[in-house]
Amino acid sequence: MKVIELTLKEIAGIKFANIKFDNNMNIICGPNGIGKTTIINSLSHCFLNGYDISRAKMRIASKEIGYIKVKLNEQDEVYEKTFNVSSCRPGEKSASSINWEPRKFISIGVERMFEYTNLDSIERDSVNGDYSLAQHIANGIPLRDMKNWFANRSLFSGTEGALGPNSKRNLGLAKQVFSILDECYSYSRTDAKTFDIFVNTANGEIWYEYLSSGFKSCLTLIWGIIKEIEWRFQEQDYLVREFDGIIVIDELELHLHPEWQTKIYFALQEIFPNVQFIITTHSPHIVQSAKGNQIIALAADNEGITYVRELPNIQYGYQGWTLDEVLQDVMGMRSTYSDYLDERLDTFYKAIDEEDLNQAKVDFKILNQILHPNNPLRKMINIDFKSIGGDVND
Helix, strand or coil, rough: CCCEEEEEEEECCEEECCCCCCCEEEEEECCCCCHHEEEEEEEECCCCCCCCCCCECCCCCCCCEEEEEEEEECCCCCCCCEEEEEECCCCCCCCCCCCHHHHEEEEECCCCCCCCCCCCCCCCCCCCCCHHHHHHHHHCCCCCHHHHHHHCCCCCCCCCCCCHHHHHHHHHHHHHHHHHHHCCEEEEEECCCCCCEEEEECCEEEEECCHHHHHHHHHHHHHHHHHHHHCCCCCCCCCHHHHEEEEECCCCCCCCHHHHHHHHHHHHHHHHCCEEEECCCCHHHHHHHHHHHEEEEEEEECCCHHHEEECCCCCCCCCCCCCCHHHHCCCCCCCCCCHHHHHHHHHHHHHCCCCHHHHHHHHHHHHHHHHCCCCHHHHHHHHHHCCCCCCCCC
């Protein structure tokens, strides 16, 4: 199942928007308030199957009823449906009415807490149900109890009848995640007495809890998806790597250092090769790693209409672009300089244009103090200062 196209009218902060999606990876970027999370909530709305827990809201300034129009491809059949959204107050809920397969839509929100505690015992898996599934879709899957889930499977995988063949393969995949995220790490063992998980590193075996926070965040996110897929198909011995649904993730980079932002982007595609990912981000590092056709850069015109900015469809994406170039030319940031640096440059060049040597001298000294030692701007301001008779050695 894949989303082909989404049209929104009078939904949350979006007056109108039409977005087309890639079958594999979609990275939605743009300034705050442009509607990135609204797109996530709108897609989730379409899979609630009548439960009135949707986070999709009508645009408060509108007198018209909002609508969400979505086009899907399921096994080479195209389906299209329009959902009206009339509620706009925070406490009000709305429902969708179509019975699309909700198990193929996974949502991960921004409320992600990664807690690691000692286990006094191992609990059984919770039983899935239609309402619980709808909650996971509307609010995002719960990323908790990952240690309990992994310890349960790793300790009982050898017990006859405890896990089916595909469930054992899913456990093997969960163990491989350590090495996928960092080839210097690998799963070691799970202690049957304490339920502690141990990891092999270049410096010897360590507790799972001793991994860096970025490593644990990525690990927990991936384990959470594996766990969720198994939970949704409890009646089957389901092979996770064959999951061919949609996974939406709001702010993929949340809690992650830039190094880990890139790692999780590539790891998700390697571990879930048949999934269509729809991700929102503020991270230029993630955009820099993507292919050109995977970027959905949002902007708004003077009429408040949201649109997708036209970007060059480059064979190698933006891997050769600097972060400044990505921030300005892809993500629409006006300037990557601080406000203070922008102000100093403005007054300096105004003084150059007016040949005001005294003012230019003041700004020239300040710029030389605040600029990075290797910043190419240094050469430019030297040339421009000399052009009106300034002494760069003064």
